[in-house]
Amino acid sequence: MIKIQGLYKSFGDLEVLKGIDNEIKQKEIVCVIGPSGSGKSTFLRCINLLEEVTAGEIFIDGIKVNDEKTDINDIRTEVGMVFQQFNLFPHMRVLENITLAPKKIRKMNPKDADELARQLLEKVGLSDKAKAYPEQLSGGQQQRVAIARALAMKPKIMLFDEPTSALDPEMVKEVLDVMKQLALEGMTMVVVTHEMGFAREMGDRVLFLDQGLLVEEGKPDQLFNHPKHERTKAFLSKVL
Amino acid sequence: MISIDFLDIRLDVIWSYRELFVRGIGVTLALTLIGYIGGFLIGLLVALAKISKKKWIRIPAKYYVDFFRGTPLLVQILIIHVAVIPTIFGHSLGPFVSGIVALILNSAAYNAEIIRAGIQSIEKGQMEAARSLGMPSGVAMRTIILPQAFRRMVPPLGNELIALLKDSSLVMVIAVNDLLYAGKVVAGASFRTWEPYLTIAFLYLILTFIFSKIITYVEKRFSNSYVPSSRRRIFSFGRSKGVDSE
Numbered sequence: 338m339i340k341i342q343g344l345y346k347s348f349g350d351l352e353v354l355k356g357i358d359n360e361i362k363q364k365e366i367v368c369v370i371g372p373s374g375s376g377k378s379t380f381l382r383c384i385n386l387l388e389e390v391t392a393g394e395i396f397i398d399g400i401k402v403n404d405e406k407t408d409i410n411d412i413r414t415e416v417g418m419v420f421q422q423f424n425l426f427p428h429m430r431v432l433e434n435i436t437l438a439p440k441k442i443r444k445m446n447p448k449d450a451d452e453l454a455r456q457l458l459e460k461v462g463l464s465d466k467a468k469a470y471p472e473q474l475s476g477g478q479q480q481r482v483a484i485a486r487a488l489a490m491k492p493k494i495m496l497f498d499e500p501t502s503a504l505d506p507e508m509v510k511e512v513l514d515v516m517k518q519l520a521l522e523g524m525t526m527v528v529v530t531h532e533m534g535f536a537r538e539m540g541d542r543v544l545f546l547d548q549g550l551l552v553e554e555g556k557p558d559q560l561f562n563h564p565k566h567e568r569t570k571a572f573l574s575k576v577l
Numbered sequence: 578m579i580s581i582d583f584l585d586i587r588l589d590v591i592w593s594y595r596e597l598f599v600r601g602i603g604v605t606l607a608l609t610l611i612g613y614i615g616g617f618l619i620g621l622l623v624a625l626a627k628i629s630k631k632k633w634i635r636i637p638a639k640y641y642v643d644f645f646r647g648t649p650l651l652v653q654i655l656i657i658h659v660a661v662i663p664t665i666f667g668h669s670l671g672p673f674v675s676g677i678v679a680l681i682l683n684s685a686a687y688n689a690e691i692i693r694a695g696i697q698s699i700e701k702g703q704m705e706a707a708r709s710l711g712m713p714s715g716v717a718m719r720t721i722i723l724p725q726a727f728r729r730m731v732p733p734l735g736n737e738l739i740a741l742l743k744d745s746s747l748v749m750v751i752a753v754n755d756l757l758y759a760g761k762v763v764a765g766a767s768f769r770t771w772e773p774y775l776t777i778a779f780l781y782l783i784l785t786f787i788f789s790k791i792i793t794y795v796e797k798r799f800s801n802s803y804v805p806s807s808r809r810r811i812f813s814f815g816r817s818k819g820v821d822s823e
């Protein structure tokens with residue numbers, strides 16, 4: 338579903354991703370772990386071209402993403418993204434946050450969009466918050482709305498960039514639960530996370546990134562319990 | 578009639594020229610409001626040009642702003658009236674048109690900087706969230722960035738309005754019949770100095786007072802919080818996000 342070949346990315350002189358190859362299959366849950374600054378976010382952001390790719394190729398459903406001829410907005414409607422800082426639109430109510438893109442981009446009529454939004458809010462357990470403004474919600478609630486907002490475009494793939502890192506501990510679970518539900522429904526997901534518990538339980542595969550390189554990958558059990566590389570061992574000994 | 582001995586102020590002189598003053602107020606208000614609205618719209622375009630990724634759009638916008646902010650408005654008024662407009666149209670379009678054009682172009686340069694700063698003060702994540710949903714950048718700018726940015730621009734844009742009201746008096750130099758011009762005419766006709774000029778000073782003061790009241794009202798309407806019932810008063814840039822936002 339996502340095919341990444343020789344992905345290379347630099348910011349000026351700073352090489353952040355130094356040649357990454359990977360293929361993510363439909364319905365696969367891939368967790369990306371690694372130390373701070375290793376390039377996890379950049380990797381994720383290259384997939385939907387929030388960062389311009391310096392070299393290499395990314396294909397989604399066989400379509401080359403980083404191609405002049407590809408309409409990147411079309412690709413992005415198929416790839417939902419959830420950010421660490423939620424990034425809800427503060428000037429809109431929860432319902433409008435969710436319906437805006439379906440109405441503007443998918444040209445969905447307002448009634449259907451509202452109906453869809455209400456279904457999604459129910460799914461993330463926030464049916465009573467449709468009329469609230471983001472600032473009236475807790476962090477965990479905001480993040481769940483952000484997930485609903487991304488799902489409203491009916492994406493085939495969801496990207497999560499440390500979705501629980503900005504949350505107080507007691508709110509982490511409510512967000513992870515929504516993500517688990519999504520995973521069980523068969524969504525293809527790439528999740529950058531520090532939640533090793535989530536990676537272990539839900540991940541089909543875990544990628545360990547360090548200094549811009551994909552150092553090691555494997556099934557969670559294999560990578561967490563029997564890491565092959567020294568760098569993986571060193572990282573895991575710090576976070577587990 | 579009313580007369581005050583000290584300085585021998587004679588308000589009856591003013592009263593007999595009241596129509597001139599009223600017309601002056603009208604012209605000054607027209608200059609200010611047309612200049613401001615035009616300056617805002619052009620300023621918005623210039624601001625968008627200044628943050629454009631394309632160099633050939635960005636650079637001219639930068640020179641435009643540098644020129645109009647870096648030279649005296651009085652000089653701009655004269656250049657536009659005696660050189661630019663006659664050159665383009667072959668003849669003068671009258672002092673009022675020249676004055677308006679100068680005020681629009683000048684305030685556009687100042688507004689552009691305010692608008693640009695306002696746009697750039699919005700967290701990058703807002704644009705990224707919008708783009709990640711598949712919105713083209715124009716749609717994201719209109720529906721996500723500008724509505725948030727304008728709230729933050731209200732105070733500096735308000736200051737700009739008041740500055741423009743006062744600066745509009747400079748068009749008197751090309752004989753636009755604004756409020757200052759009325760004062761000058763009355764002074765010449767009545768052989769009085771104190772009364773006409775004090776009168777127009779007082780009238781300008783009333784106008785700026787009314788404007789600042791309106792601005793304060795708008796500022797309150799668009800204060801920090803988006804929640805209609807619980808608008809907080811303190812104006813702050815950089816809204817705190819996340820768990821500590823409440």
Ligand SMILES: Nc1ncnc2c1ncn2[C@@H]1O[C@H](COP(=O)(O)OP(=O)(O)OP(=O)(O)O)[C@@H](O)[C@H]1O
Pocket residue numbers: 348351353371372373374375376377378379380
């Ligand atoms: N827009 C940018 N301009 C310049 N350098 C950048 C930019 N974005 C990221 N970097 C740099 O690229 C490197 C990788 O950043 P990235 O955000 O991908 O790391 P990360 O693995 O997500 O880290 P963290 O766990 O802290 O989120 C860092 O050194 C960072 O400073």
Ligand SMILES: [Mg+2]
Pocket residue numbers: 377378379498499
């Ligand atoms: Mg990151």
